[in-house]
Every structure is written in C-alpha cells, then in structure tokens.
Amino acid sequence: MLELKDLPTTGVLNKFAERYPDADITAISSFLHLLRVATDLSIALDTCLSKHGLLQGRWWVLILLMREDSCTSTPSELADKAGVTRATMTGLIDGLEQSGLVERVYNKSDRRSVQIHLTDAGQAKLDVVMPDYYQRLRLCMQGLNETQREHMHQMLDLINLGIPELIKQK
Template identity: 75%
Template sequence: MWLIMLQLRDLPTQEVLQRFAQRYPAADVTAIASFLMLLRVATDLSIALDACLSKHDLLQGRWWVLILLMREADLTSTPSTLAEKLGVTRATMTGLLDGLEQVGLVQRVAVPEDRRSVKIRLTAAGQAKLDAVMPDYYTRLRLCMQGLSESQRNDLQSILGVIDQGMSAWDFNQ
C-alpha cells in the first residue's frame, strides 16, 4: 500500500470555499472540505509512519511486504501475489524484494513445479525485524487513535465505506 501525496498544509477557509463555489456551481462545499481534510490527515499519518519505520531502517514499501508475508500461514508467497495485494506493479515488487533479500529479511526459493515462478519466504531475520517494529508501530497507533470512542471508530469505518462505494462515480463518464 503506497500513499504518495502532497501534504496540502493549507486547507481553504470557509470564505475561499464560498468564493470557489460561486464561480463553479458544481461545487459541494461540505463535500470538498471533508475530502481535503481526509487527504490531509491520511498524508500526515503516512508521513508519520515513514518516520517511525525509518528509525528501524525500513521503508514503507518493504515493511508492507514483510507484513503481507507474516499474514501467510507458511510465511510464504509469490512476487505476483504480493504485488497485487500491495497495489504495485510486478516490476516494483522485484525492486522491493531485491532490497529485502539483500539485507536478508526475505529469501527467494525456486519452485520446481513451475519454473517461471519463485516463492518468497520471510526469514528468521525478517520475523525478528517485524518483532522489533510492530510493537513500536502499534503503540504509536494506539496513542494516535485513543481519542476516538468505539462508536466513533465504527462511524469512521462506515463513512469510509460509503465513500469507497461512491468512488465508482469518479469514472462514470469515462
């Protein structure tokens, strides 16, 4: 999961939004404000995550790969599957795996049944790296979210679900 986005430090004032809405009648002021704030908070979270991971000599892309491998019962997957789950191209996955293999966190293993394919296995060192990173990450995330009640967390997830549904509208007219 890669989120690369400008930070938009400067959200528009209500006044500016009104001015834009006047020029562009299609504008829905509360939709725009919600959208911008969503992008901004997500970006801030992603940047904070980067900072946390960098203290453990990890980049976000490589870290997600380790997590995806740990999710598997046999700590094993293939480059194609990992690429699809992470939403990156297979070419990008090759690069991520090169980096991880070079520092010994994963291992490429030949697959005799299909000689085109390769198995990727989380090594003991890879698991150890996750055991070092995850408690730190989870602790920060807990603190970051502790201001939200359980019902607010549910609200957030259902609201995000509605937006996700609505996303199909983006592509309506091509």
C-alpha cells in the same frame, strides 16, 4: 507526494462556488480534510518505520508474508495484495533480499517458478517493529472510543463507495 498544507477557508471555497456552481462546499472541505489527514498519517507511518530502517512498501511485503501460514507467497500474489505493479514488487523484494529479510526460493523442477519466503531475520525485524507500531497506533487513535471508531469505519466505507465517481470517465 504533494502535501496540501494550506487547506482553503470557507471564504475561499465560497469564492470557488460562485465560479463553479456545482461545487459542494462541505463535500470539498470534508474531502480535502480527509486527504490532509491521510497524508499526515502516511508521513507519520514513514517516520515510525524509518526508525527501524524500513519504508512502507518493504514493511507491507513483510506483513503480507507474515500473514501466510507458510510465510511464503509468489511475487505476483504479493503485488496484487499490495496494489503495486510486478516491477515495483520486484524492486521491493530485491531490497528486502539484500537486507536478508526475505529469500527467493526457486522450484527445483522449474527455475522460473519462485516463491518469496520471510526469513528468520525478517520475522525478527517485525518482532521489533510491530510492538512499536501498535503502541504508536494505540496512542494515535486514543481520542476515539470504540463507538466512534466503528462510526469512522462506516463513514470511510461510505466514502469508499463514492471513489468510482471520482475516477470514472465522462
């Protein structure tokens, strides 16, 4: 992932706006700042999880399984919920299975039908990771009070509504 470490100054953005009159300086600056913070958060999460021998993708699969009452799901459901391809999910499941954190459970009457189950070792891993994650997350967000957090949710929801405009074909 490319990390934009050097955000443009207002002067640089104004220079771009002279060349590209449709450039909205505050929109560009806000967007780039949000992208920078999101990248930093993702890197920080990777750092936290790596201390526990996990990567984000594998961790999310464990979380998704733990959310299920039976701690079981199909690979396709996991892929849909994680927003990855089925091939990517297969790779994530393979790694988790090799580590003993999940197991494939095949249907006895149809071996093509498989469920992914969170093992006791997978739950034990989460029981170690999650308290550390929650403590770090609390410290990361401590600069915002409850009202500010709610406002942040509202602002992010508004930005999310605009994402289709960023990807739509002209």
